[in-house]
Amino acid sequence: MFNNQRLKSRLCWLVLNLTLISSFLAWMPVKNSAAAADRTPPYVLSTSPASGAYNVPIGNNITIKFSEKILPGPLATYNSISVTDAGGNPVAFVKNISSSSLIIDPVNFLGSSSYYSITIPAGALKDSNGNRMRAKYSFGFTTAAPVTDVTPMTSITSVTNTTPATDTTPPVTNTTPVTDTTTPATSATPTTGTTTPATNTTPATDTTTPAPVALTVSGSDPSNGSTDISLDKTISINFSETISKGTNYSNIRIQDAGGNLVTTTNSINGAVLTLDPLNNLNSSATYRVTIPAGAVNNQNGSSLVTDYTFSFTTINTTNLASDPSAVDVKSFGAKGDGATDDSQAIQNAINSLPTGGTILFPDGTYLIPASEIKIKIPNITLTGSGNSIIKIPNGNFYIVNNNVTINNLKFIDCNRQVLHFESASNITVSNCYFENIGSDFLIGKISNYHSPPVHLSQCTGAKINKNKFYNIKSDNVIRVDGPGNEFTISENEIDTTSYKGIMIGYESNNYSGSIDKNTLRNIGLTTPGDGVGTVAIYIGSPSYSLSVTNNYIDTTVENGIEGVAGLIANNTIKNVGAIYRSGITTTSNYGISPYATQLVTNNTIENSRRSGIKCWTQSLDVSNTVWTGNKISDCGRDESNVGIYLSVNGVPVSNVEIKNNTVTTTQNSNTGIYLRVSNGNNIQVNNNISPVLVDSICTGVIATNNV
Structure with a gap:
């Protein structure tokens, strides 16, 4: 009886332990697989050259570094990776992948003082788990201007020994470092003999103090050699560091091809020197900009070693006017005096080009009081001279056809919309100025x-670029x-x-x-x-x-x-x-x-009244999103100093990553990152430089390695 009871007790203990072990083993792989599942696509960490860089050497490769090892995506998408110049022309290159980097090697040297854009389509690259890039990534840079060496060479006078000595002794090599401070003697009488010249193979020690690093120019707008520049262009020169006026500041100048000076107002803002011509530049004219040595200094007092010069050519409005496919609105009766209604004249000019062409607006102020100017013809370009102003108190331009370009025009004092494109493709609005619109x-x-x-x-294929509003x-x-x-x-x-x-x-x-x-x-x-x-x-x-x-x-x-x-x-x-x-x-x-948003990365946010990054929703599914590498500082002063805030209630959410972010504040706070997720699964909050507060309502939040 005793033995049976003891046996039953041991059997019960064994069954209980086996049940616990089985439950643990069954649970463990599910939890680990959820944590280990990689749903994060590769994303760009950095580029070389950096986005927006100036003065990039023309022979450099282009490197894009990703967050993890990458592989090509679908071949057609991978082959759609492109490099283009400022005019959209493709650049031939060879690409290869090295671990987590995509390396682009242009077949030829890039052009000097030129802007280039690199575009990587969504899905072009993937990681080893098949996660593809979620969105297109693009960046650009400007190459260096041609290097011109203006430093004269030091002339070296050769010495001729008219009586060569016969050398029968092997050269003596001096392997001990020697500092040569002896002034060479001048022999007026050639020496004849068999003396063996001594050979000193060790260079002399240079005790010269290095000169301060000189100030350099990193780029200009317009760039050297640019053409079709608008007549009202303001010129800017970007330097390698913050600048101030130097002793030669008053000699900064712009000159035309005849050497005539252009009157300008010059100013400095940080590392940028701006030259603003008092009057419009001339049509189809080449101008040379000169920044003399000593004109500007860096904080250490160093200046340009030599004059910096570049040139550009303005838009050729004469050619436009003489082009048979180009018409001048004034030839159709437009006055451009700011008082006459020019609506019908402008419409007639457009209608005169049934297969397309260029409508030229010379200098003047064109009034369109209440009409809708219709562009139903394809392949039309409206262009100004740089000081062509259009006022439309109660009208607008209505564009309903393809391949329409509008550039170099100024729209001022327009009470309603200005340019309305509908069901159009391949349209461009560039280098236009808009002021006081929509009253x-x-x-x-x-x-x-x-x-x-x-x-x-x-609309499809629209480009809205380089305009000012x-x-x-x-x-x-x-x-x-x-x-x-x-x-x-x-x-x-x-x-x-x-x-x-x-x-x-x-x-x-x-x-x-x-x-x-x-x-x-x-x-x-x-x-x-x-x-x-x-x-x-x-x-x-x-x-x-x-x-x-x-x-x-x-x-x-x-x-x-x-x-x-x-x-x-x-x-x-x-x-x-x-x-x-x-x-x-x-x-x-x-x-x-x-x-x-699928990927929020590498953003810098400063001094926001409330959170730097915040998602608050009760209805939107925000699953499969990643916030990483963002820098948040001094945000959330009206929201408990929260820098990053995720609040999802009333809808399930899973597979969210908040990682590698930095949140700093000038006030004490234990809530740099705050989470309130009532129905979450696999919400990873890892490796952030920030305190993290997980609300008690949360489920499925895993917060580790945060500082």
């Missing part, structure tokens, strides 16, 4: 969205809506708006394109309302084929960047929420509000 929207005369300076509706009072500055794809919005300057800067529409379309290298300042500065709708870059529809990269945003009412893209990377965002006065009640003051 009717601001005062409530119109309530729909037909008010931005540039409006793209259902100032004091825009409409609800958007650049707007894209309706089905359409492959647009590029790049290198524009937007300063002082009442509402949004760049707007990608509300419709449920997956937009494809890039928003790159734009500068946006004072967004919402003149808003008359509560500040709602004053985002610098707003994406109204989830667009996983859209990249938002390399933009500079400084001073907004609401968010810097908001919406769902494939990639938000390498942007600098400062002073979000800095515009705050009586009547502004919005509390949406985040650097980036990315929601379900």
Whole structure:
């Protein structure tokens, strides 16, 4: 009886332990596999040369370093990786992969003083687990100007010994370092004999103190040799470091081919010297810019060693006017005096080119009081002379055909929208200036969205680049809506708006394109309302084929960047929420509000009133997203100093990574990164330089190795 009872007890103990072991073994691989599953695609860590670099040697390879080892994606996509010059012309190159780096080796040397763009399509590269790049990545740089050696060579006089000595002794080699301080003697009488000359193979020690490092030029706009430069061009020269006026500052000059001086106003801002001509430059004229040695200094007092010069040529408006496919609006009766209604003359000029051509606007102010100028003809270019101003109080340009280009025009004092493109392809707006646009929207005369300076509706292949916008009072500055794809919005300057800067529409379309290298300042500065709708870059529809990269945003009412893209990377965002006065009640003051953006990486966010990066949603699935390598400083002062904030409630979320970010604050805080995820799975928060606070409501959050 005793033995049976003891046996039963041991059997029960054994069964219990086997059950526990079995449960542990069953649980362990599930947990480990969830943690180990790699869903993170490769993303760019750095490029050489860096994005926006100047003075790049023309023979250098191009290297793009990724976050992990990479492999080619589908062959067609991999072969779509491209290098193009400023005109969009392809550059031949050989590419190869070395571990985590893509190396691009141009077949020939690149051109001097030239801009080049590198584009890697989404999906072109993948990691060893098959995770492909989620969005297109592009960057560019400018090569160095040709090197001209202006330093004269030191003449070396050879000495002739008319009586050669017969050398019968092997040379003596001196292997001990010798400092030669002896002044060579001059022999007036040639010596005849068999003396063996001594050979000193050790160079003398150079005790000369190194000269201070000289100041250098890293690039200019326009670059050396540029053509078709607008007549109102402001010239800028970029230096290697911060500069100040030197003793030769007054001798900085611009001269035409005849040596005539151009009157300019010169100024310095950091490392940039700006030369602003008082009057327009001449048509089809070559100008030479000279920055003399000693004109500017660095902080150590060093200057340029020699004069720095470059030249450029302005646009040839004479050729345009004489081209049979080009017409001058004044030849159709336009006055350009700012008082006469030029609407019909401009429309007649456009209609006179049924197969396309160029419409030239000479210097003047053209008034279009209330008409809609229609461009229904393909292959049309509207171009100005550099000082061609168009005023459209209550009208606009309506473009509904393909291959239309608008450049070098100034649009000023237009109450409604200016350029409305609809169902058009291959359109370009470049080097235009827009000021004081959209007053009717601001005062409530119109309530729909037909008010931005540039409006793209259902367009494909649009390029909006290098334009300047100032004091825009409409609800958007650049707007894209309706089905359409492959647009590029790049290198524009937007300063002082009442509402949004760049707007990608509300419709449920997956937009494809890039928003790159734009500068946006004072967004919402003149808003008359509560500040709602004053985002610098707003994406109204989830667009996983859209990249938002390399933009500079400084001073907004609401968010810097908001919406769902494939990639938000390498942007600098400062002073979000800095515009705050009586009547502004919005509390949406985040650097980036990315929601379900697939990859948010390498952004720098400073001095945001609320979080630097924040996603708060109760309905949007933000699974399979990565926030990595971002630098957040002095953000969240109205939000418990939280730099990164993820709050998802009411919807399941899984496979989110927040890693390798740096969050700093001038105030004590234990909530640099804050998570509130009520139904999460595999939410990884790892290797951040920041305190992390995981709310008690959270499930599925794994936080490790955070400092």
